[in-house]
Amino acid sequence: MKPLISIVMPVYNCEEFMEESIRSICEQTYTNWELIIVNDASEDRTVEKISEIKDERIHLINLEEHQGIGSAFAKGYKFAKGDFIIRHDGDDISLPTRLEIQQSYLNDNPKIGMVSCLISCFTRDPSLRNDCIFIERIQNYYKGNEEIEKSIIAGFLPIIFPTLMIRKELMDKVNYDSKNSLFDDQTELLLELIKLSPVEKINTILYSYRRHKDAYHFVNQKEYTKYTCKLLKDPSIRNSFQFKDFYKDLNFNVQRKIKLNEKSKLRVLMLIDALNIGGTETHVLNITKRLMDMGVYVVIATSGGPMEVIMKSYGIKVIKIPIDGDYISNKKKFGMIKILKTIIDEEKINVIHCHLFASMQLASELYRMYKIPYVVTIHGLFYPNNIFYSTCIQASKVIAVSKPVREMLYNKLGDKIRDKIAIIPNGISRDLVNNSHTDIDIREELNIPKSAEILCYCSRLDWNKTNVARVLLFSFAQLLEHYSNIHVIVIGDGTGRESLEKEAQVINEMAEREVVHMIGAKVNVIPYYLQSSIIIGTGRVALEGMMCGKPVIAIGNQGYTGIVTESTKDVQWNMYFGDHDALEKPNVKNLLKDIRHLLIRKERAITIGRWGKSWCENMFDIDTCVKEIAKIYINALNNKGRL
Incomplete structure (x- = not known):
């Protein structure tokens, strides 16, 4: 028996085009499929039109309230039994060989998680014909995975979601049900999938994309364009391409739950500008893991980066905040402080540990406004002088990771900071080798x-x-x-x-x-x-x-x-x-x-x-180092009123 393909088709007030769309599935040369139609509380003759088509492979789900494409798809997906998934639009048409060709491609390319195809764009409205010509040409211009990635980085998404055939095992790695998009579309879902798997286009037209003035994208064109552009600017998209060799080592099948020590009286906000790949970020990861093992409540606030996935894989709670540079203007600082104060209140944070330029400025401002004690770690000699003066002097403690860093701080700040400096090196675990996959040849x-x-x-x-x-x-x-x-x-x-x-x-x-x-x-x-x-x-x-x-x-x-x-x-x-x-x-x-x-x-x-x-x-030894850091936190809390 050939693998089963599940096609999920959300429909809403689609009586005019839907029959043609459904029949394009029924006429496929590949026959082992199921079509799950989710009627999103249509108010026209949609259900009647569906009932006229008799095929035991078609299953109808009726929703009592209109919920939108994303929610309707999620409802239908729960019933999907296939090895491969397609979300089909109710006004578009799949060419007869589509399922056969796409399934064969995925079967021959096991490392590819999903495959798209070229499109034809058509309309009955003469005023939209030029639009159709442009859409078809630009969508079909980008074919290979590398071309598609470069296009997305440049701010254009050259894939129409319903053209995709997706491995179910890939879909199951994405929490699609929680995507509460501002728009009734699945661009966010598509981008999450692209982070996890390369995508190729079969160099053949297999999907006919219809344009009409009642279509969702046409009605909301301006707002939707702005929204999509904003999504494509998310640095995690670029990171997923730039660091794909890095990410492929991760086991995405391991979904660890967030580990929070709710009963802990010591509640730490680890504040770091970004989570790039480097020694500072690895240090933050390792001390956070050890603090959590000791029973300390720790969350990380950051703009994100390639190491974010690693943090989450260890059950660390990461909260994204919009830090977009080393220095924060007074105008942006007010908004950032408001965001961080909300996080601090919700997480019941009582001490902040900051690591890089912007984080140090924000921690200092939070202390000035709310007297929340903070600790600074200086990781090297690359910090500018003005950052030291505005942030280190009011800190509860300044941790230097080496003797040269301590000497630099003494030379720049003198007696104002002498009693506040502690040398704590980057710790290393005795179990480093045992905790690694050492069977790789x-x-x-x-x-x-x-x-x-x-x-x-x-x-x-x-x-x-x-x-x-x-x-x-x-x-x-x-x-x-x-x-x-x-x-x-x-x-x-x-x-x-x-x-x-x-x-x-x-x-x-x-x-x-x-x-x-x-x-x-x-x-x-x-x-x-x-x-x-x-x-x-x-x-x-x-x-x-x-x-x-x-x-x-x-x-x-x-x-x-x-x-x-x-x-x-x-x-x-x-x-x-x-x-x-x-x-x-x-x-x-x-x-x-x-x-x-x-x-x-x-x-x-x-x-x-x-x-x-x-x-x-x-x-x-990292355990010794982290115990010293924890003592610093406790002293900061005990001396809070005397800082």
């Missing part, structure tokens, strides 16, 4: 021989870290002259990735095989570290590499600090592995020397790896 995935040495560099590919990656690639090109069986993996994304990929391509062409692997951002980097010979990076990457028992060469934004060993550990910590201070600028000569040292003296490299793991467990 990276060598098989990247076609790297089992005997090959692997260098692994991980970083956001922006700012000075792009230059660090470039130094590594230049060094690696020279290594290839003496080591034929060596590979390098570069994990990360950012504005510098494209130029680095071109340089990687040159090296691969010179080697006549792929030896440089640019793999983008990854949710779980631990399997890559475990199967590598040497880890190269800074900050959290250095800590994770050591926790995996690997030798680490530290190199970061500020420069080079070399191999992390027992004899250099104080220098490394004082300079935060080259990210906040350095011995010298990154250079090919020193990096080559240290890589060769570790490759030649393998027993020494193993010893360094073992020591590094032990040092990490003692010096950077």
Whole structure:
């Protein structure tokens, strides 16, 4: 038996066109389908017209009250039994081979979750013929997934929802029933689906799209256009395309419930500008998870970003707020404070922990207006002076993640802040390896021989870290002259990735095989570290590499600090592995020397790896770090009246 296709057709006052639409389904060459017609409380002869068509595959659901296309579709979808789903409009027509061709395409392309097609646009109204010509041409211009993604990023949605055939397993991952759209349409549902799966168009006209002046999109054209444009500006759409390699590592089948410790007297608002992929965001994720495990009530307020999905996958409550830059004007600040105060009241927040520029400004203003205590974490040396003066002095406590950060704060703010600074490093879990999917065979995935040495560099590919990656690639090109069986993996994304990929391509062409692997951002980097010979990076990457028992060469934004060993550990910590201070600028000569040292003296490299793991467990244990943070929260509450 061929797979069942469920077609859900919401209809409302559609007597004029509906019979033609239904018969286009009945005449399909693919016969194993069910048509679920949802009559959305029509006031004309819609039900009578449906009753005239006799086919046991047609099922009618009558709603007592008019609810709209989205709600009617959701009602019908609950009865769908098929492996594939189509939402058909009651005034459009599917060509006879549509079901057969689309089902065959999905069957042949198991990684594609849905497929669209080309359209013909037709009308009986002469005044709409030019509209039809334009709609047909522009919709049919965008065919491949890459073209479709670029179009959406540019602000145009080149897919008409009823043209889609969707795998039911994909539909079930979207909470379509909760989409209370301002418009009676399913653009939001379509965009949610696009975040989860690529979409292609079959290069054949399989759907006839009717235009008439009673159509919903025609009647509400101006408002609907504005609304759609607003939806397409949502950064989560762009993130879903830009970080699709990152997202594909996620298990979307795991739907964890939000975990909130309602009885906790300590209620924290973790305030962070955005949830991009980087050390700051990973730190916020890890301390939030640990605080929640300790029984603390924590929610995150943010503008969102690619890490938002990760946060939610751990049961963390994320509340979206419209932060759209590093600095907030006085005009916007008033509206933002109003939004945050509502969140604070609803969540019964009694302390704020802020992390980046805009968040620090907002936390400071909330303290000024409502005396809500706040804690600041300074994650690096990249904060502008005016942010410090306006936010740190009134904070209950300022956490510096390294000694160089503390010294910077002392130098800028002096005695005004001396007693408020605490050094708490980015913590690392002793169970880091145990909690990761370590059964992934990276060598098989990247076609790297089992005997090959692997260098692994991980970083956001922006700012000075792009230059660090470039130094590594230049060094690696020279290594290839003496080591034929060596590979390098570069994990990360950012504005510098494209130029680095071109340089990687040159090296691969010179080697006549792929030896440089640019793999983008990854949710779980631990399997890559475990199967590598040497880890190269800074900050959290250095800590994770050591926790995996690997030798680490530290190199970061500020420069080079070399191999992390027992004899250099104080220098490394004082300079935060080259990210906040350095011995010298990154250079090919020193990096080559240290890589060769570790490759030649393998027993020494193993010893360094073992020591590094032990040092990490003692010096950077996340449980110890989070307990210190929790004490700071409690002291902030106890001293609230004396700040």
